[in-house]
Amino acid sequence: MRSNQKFFLKSKSLPVDKFFSNVLYNFKFGYYSNVYPFGKKGDFVTAPTLSKLYSEMISIWIISTWEIFGKPKNINIVELGPGDGSLIKILLNISKKFPKFNSAKKIYLFEQNNFLKKIQKRKINDSNIKWIKNFSTLKDGPVIFFGNEFFDAIPIKQFQQINDSIVEKYFILKKDTQIIETFKKAKKSDISLIKSYKVLKEQKFIEFPKSGLNILEKVSKTISRLKGCLLMIDYGYLKPNNQNTLQSVMNNKKNNLLENLGKADITYHVNFSLLREFFQKKNLKVKKVITQKDFLKNMGILERAEIIAKNMLFREKTNLYLRLKRLLSPKLMGNLFKVILAFKFEKSDYFGFR
Numbered sequence: 001m002r003s004n005q006k007f008f009l010k011s012k013s014l015p016v017d018k019f020f021s022n023v024l025y026n027f028k029f030g031y032y033s034n035v036y037p038f039g040k041k042g043d044f045v046t047a048p049t050l051s052k053l054y055s056e057m058i059s060i061w062i063i064s065t066w067e068i069f070g071k072p073k074n075i076n077i078v079e080l081g082p083g084d085g086s087l088i089k090i091l092l093n094i095s096k097k098f099p100k101f102n103s104a105k106k107i108y109l110f111e112q113n114n115f116l117k118k119i120q121k122r123k124i125n126d127s128n129i130k131w132i133k134n135f136s137t138l139k140d141g142p143v144i145f146f147g148n149e150f151f152d153a154i155p156i157k158q159f160q161q162i163n164d165s166i167v168e169k170y171f172i173l174k175k176d177t178q179i180i181e182t183f184k185k186a187k188k189s190d191i192s193l194i195k196s197y198k199v200l201k202e203q204k205f206i207e208f209p210k211s212g213l214n215i216l217e218k219v220s221k222t223i224s225r226l227k228g229c230l231l232m233i234d235y236g237y238l239k240p241n242n243q244n245t246l247q248s249v250m251n252n253k254k255n256n257l258l259e260n261l262g263k264a265d266i267t268y269h270v271n272f273s274l275l276r277e278f279f280q281k282k283n284l285k286v287k288k289v290i291t292q293k294d295f296l297k298n299m300g301i302l303e304r305a306e307i308i309a310k311n312m313l314f315r316e317k318t319n320l321y322l323r324l325k326r327l328l329s330p331k332l333m334g335n336l337f338k339v340i341l342a343f344k345f346e347k348s349d350y351f352g353f354r
């Protein structure tokens, strides 16, 4: 075992979320502090790093939502977990074609990782963009939050229901060399939180995104305060089925969860029914959750592809087609990725969901 693997379990016993938070985000040995993860040469491909068309669709969605909000003079736009900054770069370019939106927009990036922050700053290279640690600084005008593969990157807790009691999964260090899992009695506050969700009632194995929901609590409060919405796209499902969905990838291939700690990315599949119930508890309205394929097609991605393909060489067209296929095919990202929109606003005729 490499010495830094042991480092991730220094305290010898950690719940799943704390352990993987260390593995992914520890400022010294954490995955996101050392590895450039995106693209073919990295460990995984995300939609904005796969295709400009995706970022264009999201940019058009943001601008159309500003129009639905009545073209306010100030609009706050917050990207949650901006990765390598690809999406905002495209939004900035497209904004130039919409002068009123361009002068109304205030763009904020919510990123906890200093290594990625540097990459974002270099790529975006625009002094008007601000990086924020909390949302209380947002003022004047409604807010549009957006996050692609943000929620699935925030470590979750795992619980098991045994008869009437709920136990939490921990990782422990055995004989100072081997990482194994064990279960301990869950905290009372966590048990009552879990029991407050109808969608988790029948589950024997429960994945609970406690840290992620803490962030979404702040997002929801900001939306209620300023009016606005949150659009999130992630790998996930609607019907929970006692799944353990934690997964590890390295070099675009599956990796054993407890191997290559700090060198592989670890994510899980988002429970969209839980998110829907969460937002409803926070008094936000929620659109019917749809697939990435339906959302992008509703936004006109195929028509846009046809237009740009007109002046392309055959080789470029093939490349465009392969990337589109990956985004839209039901067996690839098309159905596996889902889109949720939570909002507080009088109007509800958002593009992409019509």
Ligand SMILES: C[S@@+](CC[C@H](N)C(=O)[O-])C[C@H]1O[C@@H](n2cnc3c(N)ncnc32)[C@H](O)[C@@H]1O
Residues within 6 Å of the ligand: 032, 038, 046, 047, 048, 049, 080, 081, 082, 083, 084, 110, 111, 112, 113, 116, 147, 148, 149, 150, 153, 154
């Ligand atoms: C899988 S990457 C997705 C990046 C980008 N949105 C994309 O689709 O290419 C997850 C992003 O969320 C950020 N992130 C994860 N947890 C976070 C947290 N608690 N607060 C802020 N950013 C976080 C990561 O550092 C990274 O930028």
